[in-house]
Amino acid sequence: xxxxxxxxxxxxxxxxxxxxxxxxxxxxxxxxxxxxxxxxxxxxxxxxxxxxxxxxxxxxxxxxxxxxxxxxxxxxxxxxxxxxxxxxxxxxxxxxxxxxxxxxxxxxxxxxxxxxxxxxxxxxxxxxxxxxxxxxxxxxxxxxxxxxxxxxxxxxxxxxxxxxxxxxxxxxxxxxxxxxxxxxxxxxxxxxxxxxxxxxxxxxxxxxxxxxxxxxxxxxxxxxxxxxxxxxxxxxxxxxxxxxxxxxxxxxxxxxxxxxxxxxxxxxxxxxxxxxxxxxxxxxxxxxxxxxxxxxxxxxxxxxxxxxxxxxxxxxxxxxxxxxxxxxxxxxxxxxxxxxxxxxxxxxxxxxxxxxxxxxxxxxxxxxxxxxxxxxxxxxxxxxxxxxxxxxxxxxxxxxxxxxxxxxxxxxxxxxxxxxxxxxxxxxxxxxx
Amino acid sequence: xxxxxxxxxxxxxxxxxxxxxxxxxxxxxxxxxxxxxxxxxxxxxxxxxxxxxxxxxxxxxxxxxxxxxxxxxxxxxxxxxxxxxxxxxxxxxxxxxxxxxxxxxxxxxxxxxxxxxxxxxxxxxxxxxxxxxxxxxxxxxxxxxxxxxxxxxxxxxxxxxxxxxxxxxxxxxxxxxxxxxxxxxxxxxxxxxxxxxxxxxxxxxxxxxxxxxxxxxxxxxxxxxxxxxxxxxxxxxxxxxxxxxxxxxxxxxxxxxxxxxxxxxxxxxxxxxxxxxxxxxxxxxxxxxxxxxxxxxxxxxxxxxxxxxxxxxxxxxxxxxxxxxxxxxxxxxxxxxxxxxxxxxxxxxxxxxxxxxxxxxxxxxxxxxxxxxxxxxxxxxxxxxxxxxxxxxxxxxxxxxxxxxxxxxxxxxxxxxxxxxxxxxxxxxxxxx
Numbered sequence: 001x002x003x004x005x006x007x008x009x010x011x012x013x014x015x016x017x018x019x020x021x022x023x024x025x026x027x028x029x030x031x032x033x034x035x036x037x038x039x040x041x042x043x044x045x046x047x048x049x050x051x052x053x054x055x056x057x058x059x060x061x062x063x064x065x066x067x068x069x070x071x072x073x074x075x076x077x078x079x080x081x082x083x084x085x086x087x088x089x090x091x092x093x094x095x096x097x098x099x100x101x102x103x104x105x106x107x108x109x110x111x112x113x114x115x116x117x118x119x120x121x122x123x124x125x126x127x128x129x130x131x132x133x134x135x136x137x138x139x140x141x142x143x144x145x146x147x148x149x150x151x152x153x154x155x156x157x158x159x160x161x162x163x164x165x166x167x168x169x170x171x172x173x174x175x176x177x178x179x180x181x182x183x184x185x186x187x188x189x190x191x192x193x194x195x196x197x198x199x200x201x202x203x204x205x206x207x208x209x210x211x212x213x214x215x216x217x218x219x220x221x222x223x224x225x226x227x228x229x230x231x232x233x234x235x236x237x238x239x240x241x242x243x244x245x246x247x248x249x250x251x252x253x254x255x256x257x258x259x260x261x262x263x264x265x266x267x268x269x270x271x272x273x274x275x276x277x278x279x280x281x282x283x284x285x286x287x288x289x290x291x292x293x294x295x296x297x298x299x300x301x302x303x304x305x306x307x308x309x310x311x312x313x314x315x316x317x318x319x320x321x322x323x324x325x326x327x328x329x330x331x332x333x334x335x336x337x338x339x340x341x342x343x344x345x346x347x348x349x350x351x352x353x354x355x356x357x358x359x360x361x362x363x364x365x366x367x368x369x370x371x372x373x374x375x376x377x378x379x380x381x382x383x384x385x386x387x388x389x390x391x392x393x394x395x396x397x398x399x400x401x402x403x404x405x406x407x408x409x410x411x412x413x414x415x416x417x418x419x420x421x422x423x424x425x426x427x428x429x430x431x432x433x
Numbered sequence: 434x435x436x437x438x439x440x441x442x443x444x445x446x447x448x449x450x451x452x453x454x455x456x457x458x459x460x461x462x463x464x465x466x467x468x469x470x471x472x473x474x475x476x477x478x479x480x481x482x483x484x485x486x487x488x489x490x491x492x493x494x495x496x497x498x499x500x501x502x503x504x505x506x507x508x509x510x511x512x513x514x515x516x517x518x519x520x521x522x523x524x525x526x527x528x529x530x531x532x533x534x535x536x537x538x539x540x541x542x543x544x545x546x547x548x549x550x551x552x553x554x555x556x557x558x559x560x561x562x563x564x565x566x567x568x569x570x571x572x573x574x575x576x577x578x579x580x581x582x583x584x585x586x587x588x589x590x591x592x593x594x595x596x597x598x599x600x601x602x603x604x605x606x607x608x609x610x611x612x613x614x615x616x617x618x619x620x621x622x623x624x625x626x627x628x629x630x631x632x633x634x635x636x637x638x639x640x641x642x643x644x645x646x647x648x649x650x651x652x653x654x655x656x657x658x659x660x661x662x663x664x665x666x667x668x669x670x671x672x673x674x675x676x677x678x679x680x681x682x683x684x685x686x687x688x689x690x691x692x693x694x695x696x697x698x699x700x701x702x703x704x705x706x707x708x709x710x711x712x713x714x715x716x717x718x719x720x721x722x723x724x725x726x727x728x729x730x731x732x733x734x735x736x737x738x739x740x741x742x743x744x745x746x747x748x749x750x751x752x753x754x755x756x757x758x759x760x761x762x763x764x765x766x767x768x769x770x771x772x773x774x775x776x777x778x779x780x781x782x783x784x785x786x787x788x789x790x791x792x793x794x795x796x797x798x799x800x801x802x803x804x805x806x807x808x809x810x811x812x813x814x815x816x817x818x819x820x821x822x823x824x825x826x827x828x829x830x831x832x833x834x835x836x837x838x839x840x841x842x843x844x845x846x847x848x849x850x851x852x853x854x855x856x857x858x859x860x861x862x863x864x865x866x
Binding site for chain 1: 516517519520521523524527530531534537540542544548549550552555557558571572573604640641659661662666681683684687688690691693694695721725726727731769770773776777778779780781782783784785786787788789790791792793794795796797798799800803804806808809810811812813814816818822823824825826827828829830831833834837838839840841843844845847848849850851852853854855856857859860863864
């Protein structure tokens, strides 16, 4: 049974705070193991990667077979059904169109002092994308990570994907091809992250690594951060649905279950202004759980972390939502746009009852890599911005330097940074001669 | 003596690689100490902060005196000279004007399926800014961190600044006031970071912490990351000057020294297409080092990490610069705009001989918090973007769902995520009835 809370109850604040603070993830401490793996790959390169792949993935490779050949990729892609290919192509097209709009523009202007100021955006040169193997090997994640990189202009995009016992997912390889990925390596774990960060004889190093992974991958990403850039370390998925009574309870139940089925640590929350509707949704969840394929996982998530919260009105719903800062937020209410205006912290918002969150996982266009664990308070989902960086530009004329240089000199002196001041003063003296 | 390298020499590649890989920073391992401090502050709140401040800063505080009162701030501000105040005001005005242009716009559009897509930017609600105490207590850093936050629309901005033996820097307090900082606390170290991240009875928690600090502060920021957002962990400062022979050797020497004087681990590099000019600059550095106040620090930096590299032409200079990915890059050449076009990785570029880097530290307008240690390959300087986050928006119409829903369902099935598929299918079935 999930928790049922009434926002008007005397003990609500305590219960809600407990819900917000619930620790849903037990990360095993694998840092020492990962440190050894990274050191081994830095030291021995390909040999270490090959040895670790034999050990963990039961797969014997050579430097020549670390990378999928074009022919192999072609053969895997040919296994994909026409229907799945068409679906993946539509997804790729829509995600590309959305992300193309994210490219910011360069700016340059001359101010009243005569100084020319501005900035310029340039892409990361090379990026690496981690794709999990086995059950969680999602072609949609390949698109969501690779497309922003390619839209950003990343020249070289490499994927690492473990293939335990040599089994690869044809849809993952097709997604990589559709997204324009340049290199695909059949390796995984901390050793793959180390190879991308430091390079081996066969794998050139990259500048940025993104993509989801298990505890070993997450620990490896944390360790190589600084040497390369990384994306966020994602936690278990979450959804919050705000729904009024004029909704189909079964649809809302399925939306809640579509997060719950990801992971026993996932969290599905419903906020409604109608207690009876909340009960109806909970009943619909139970009914669907009778037959759902992943009912063990989804049932555990709903039982341990699910909640139905009844509020007095939608303003109260918005206020609670902003404290939750959900990864995914569905607004299934009569006027979703009006409610949307009141939301200040959320990774992605899905407006209206015809926008199930699953649309955003695949074909909506926005990215499905989103901030979890309340981090939407301070961070954003994956985007083109993660694969570009800004260089600021300044150009003084002699007149501009005369106008603003003395202030720089004064501040340098106040900070006891003499050479800073002198670098300005020497020029001013020459100009004032 | 710095290193002198000739890019045409047979052993250049090896020497340049060594230069790139030079480890300039020995971070003491303070992680265990910091973990204890954070746990103590989480557990005992104000009492722990007060006790640690007495121990490390030799300052006895109470919950009432943790925060500077408005009257105290007023009294400190009154100590600032008119000239320094005017300089700080000019800096604040110019930095504000530059950063105001960084605010991205919200977008919304309807695509051919009838779906309305877009995104919205919202500010972080509360941010905390760490300001070092003692010698490195720079008012310019207060402006550079606080102004982007305030331009972004951060409602509550708190500063922590240690005041060893009770000594505060009037310019730091004036900078805080000019930048619109809401709260200033006289605490520092890991305990201040913990107080900002987790809150105490007196200090409300924030969502994001930025600003420079020593090894303890850096370790504390790493530890609270996830609970709150943090900015980059900055390393020692660096400058690369690319200069042709038509420059004043003394000006270039002062530019190199203005980084070297920060820190013995700072790095100052010159690339020139004229070996004689390189020698002239090195001689000018030596001459300035005879009298410079911070000659011990600047001399050690220049001796241990400085380099003068002679190249065949400016294309080669650009190529080497892109491998260095410098924090600060000066282009002191006849046509700096043309050379600038060839630069792909740099934190900030200063164009032409009348733009000493020190201008950018204070009054140019761009931020002086920039990526160090080659991280300009994948990251940007501090900006308004660090204090806002993007929420993606999707709204399907029944027609849009009919158009793209089946593809989402197909992909969900291919990923064995049944509830995802059903959440779309249930709606499609109702619409198709």
